[in-house]
Amino acid sequence: MRSGCFFLVLAMIAAAAGADGAVPILYTTDLLHPHMDPDDHFDIATLFGMPEFDIRGVVFDLGPIGKDRPGIVALRQMLHLTGKEVPFATGLLECLSSPDDTGRDQPEETQRGVELILRTLEASSKPMVVFTTGSLRDVAAALNRNGDLCRAKISRLYINAGHAGGDYEYNVDLDPHAYVRVLNSGLPIYLVPCFGPDGYESYWKFTHREVLDKAPVAIQNFFVYALIQADPTQRDPLKALAEPLSETLREEIWGQERNMWCTGALLHAAGRTSETFSFKEMEVRVEASGRTTLTSSGIGRPMKVFHVDKPGEYRAEMLAVLKEALATFNR
Numbered sequence: 632m633r634s635g636c637f638f639l640v641l642a643m644i645a646a647a648a649g650a651d652g653a654v655p656i657l658y659t660t661d662l663l664h665p666h667m668d669p670d671d672h673f674d675i676a677t678l679f680g681m682p683e684f685d686i687r688g689v690v691f692d693l694g695p696i697g698k699d700r701p702g703i704v705a706l707r708q709m710l711h712l713t714g715k716e717v718p719f720a721t722g723l724l725e726c727l728s729s730p731d732d733t734g735r736d737q738p739e740e741t742q743r744g745v746e747l748i749l750r751t752l753e754a755s756s757k758p759m760v761v762f763t764t765g766s767l768r769d770v771a772a773a774l775n776r777n778g779d780l781c782r783a784k785i786s787r788l789y790i791n792a793g794h795a796g797g798d799y800e801y802n803v804d805l806d807p808h809a810y811v812r813v814l815n816s817g818l819p820i821y822l823v824p825c826f827g828p829d830g831y832e833s834y835w836k837f838t839h840r841e842v843l844d845k846a847p848v849a850i851q852n853f854f855v856y857a858l859i860q861a862d863p864t865q866r867d868p869l870k871a872l873a874e875p876l877s878e879t880l881r882e883e884i885w886g887q888e889r890n891m892w893c894t895g896a897l898l899h900a901a902g903r904t905s906e907t908f909s910f911k912e913m914e915v916r917v918e919a920s921g922r923t924t925l926t927s928s929g930i931g932r933p934m935k936v937f938h939v940d941k942p943g944e945y946r947a948e949m950l951a952v953l954k955e956a957l958a959t960f961n962r
Contacts, residue, residue, distance in 0.1 A: 653685035654760055654902060657751050659722070659744075661692045661765025661805070662702030665860035672705055672857045673842075673953065674764060674893045676850065679709045680956030683901040688751045689719040690744040692765040694805055698724055704868045708853050711869050712960055720747040722769040726805075730812035734772035744769040749777055758786035760900050764893055766805035767792070771812040781818065788818050789900055791893045795827025795936065797924040807921035814917045820934040821910055823896045824923070830939040831925060833892045833908075835946045840885040842953055847961045851876055858884055894949045895937065907945040910935035 658678060662671035678684060691701040701721045710717060722744025723734045734745060748769060752759070763770055767790065774781045792802035792810065802825065803810045814820065826832045843851050849872045856871050859880070895908050914931030916924050925936065939945045 652683075654683050654900065655685045655687050655755055655757070656760040656762055656900065657688050657690070657748065658686060659690040659692050659748075659761070659763045659765065659769060660702070661694075661697060661802075662705055663697055663700045664702045664704045664857065664863075665700060666702070666857055667696065668890075669854070669857050670889060670891050670893075671702065671764060672854060673889065673891060674897070675702075675705060675709060676853065677894060677897050677953055677956040678762075679713050679715070680959045681897065681901050682959065683903075686715065686717050687755065687759065688747050689717055690747055690769050691719065691721045692744070692763075692769060692805075693722055693724055693741075694726065694766055694768060695724060696805075704863050705853070705857060708856070708868055708872060712849055712853070712872065718747060718751075720744045723772060727768060727771060727808040727812070730771070730808045730815070731775055732772065732808065733775045734768070735776075745772045745776065748773040749780060752780050752784040755784055758784050760787045760789070761785050762789045762791075762896070762900055764791045765802055767809040767813045768806045771806075771809035774813060774816055774818075778816075781816075785818055787821055787900065788813070789821045789823060789896045790814070791823045791825065791833070791896055793822065793824045793827075793921075793923050795824040795829075795831035795923065795925055797922050798826070799920075799922065800825055803921040803923075807919075810921045811917055811919060814915065814923070814932060814934075817932075820932075821896065821899070821937070822915060822923075822934050823892070823937040825892050827925075830942065831911075831936055832939070833895055833937050834890065835892075835894070835949050836888055836890045837946075837950055837953075838885070839887050839889060841950060842889075842957065843885060845954075846957045848876065849873065850957050850960050851881075855880060855884060858887075891949065891953075894952055895945075898952050905948060907941040907948045908937060908939050911938045
């Protein structure tokens with residue numbers, strides 16, 4: 632797709648997206664500060680930068696590695712930049728003990744994420760999108776507590792995790808029982824493998840300069856704050872968004888590469904079309920370990936699986952989507 636036509640389509644979509652046509656979405660993320668991988672910061676900025684989304688809630692998927700470091704700082708910066716009010720909560724800290732575990736035996740202060748999921752679904756007048764990055768711990772616990780509600784109110788469940796070729800993958804290993812539970816749930820799953828053979832993977836990458844060089848100054852500062860792992864007790868995260876950016880720091884950060892996985896799924900969740908990827912109707916075989924393989928033998932679970940149709944153009948489209956999402960913060 633030529634870039635001029637692509638951005639014309641984006642402008643038409645943005646103009647047409649009103650409150651009635653907005654996509655209600657609940658977002659779960661392993662966004663941390665200090666970060667483990669700042670691709671999550673680019674994802675949440677893309678989420679908030681897409682005008683199609685009506686963001687109903689954000690759940691911080693923590694687990695053992697996320698204790699005391701949820702990315703609330705980054706979310707508050709996003710809320711400040713957009714003027715939005717979005718409820719958020721932190722989730723369970725321990726991995727599920729089995730696929731049927733409700734997580735109720737974990738400490739009371741860790742229950743807020745599951746409670747927010749169920750409360751948001753219950754309050755929605757229509758089925759909504761649930762978009763997951765990281766593990767599926769809180770979603771699986773919510774499903775185990777009220778499966779009927781989840782089946783009635785989740786229109787699409789995007790799972791950005793897994794390896795389509797049967798190898799182990801980081802997000803799955805965060806909580807294998809949760810992954811197995813959700814993939815076997817029968818929910819309308821849109822599986823987005825991080826890696827896999829034959830085009831069944833969402834991975835792409837860019838250099839920070841490609842995305843940030845022309846981005847609004849506040850957005851540049853948002854990412855710099857995350858990337859240098861600034862201490863919010865020493866440097867106010869909201870004031871930092873308006874501070875001058877040193878050329879030395881800019882040059883140090885702008886040349887770094889960033890690995891990405893969720894951009895295409897966000898594009899699809901927003902209701903936009905793409906010529907470079909699609910979701911194929913596939914069967915997915917899920918092992919008890921969480922390993923997944925694609926099959927057509929009738930022994931797998933039917934679901935839609937992310938596939939790159941035009942490898943030569945995929946990265947360019949993802950880059951254009953990300954840059955356009957960040958550009959909206961100027962408006």
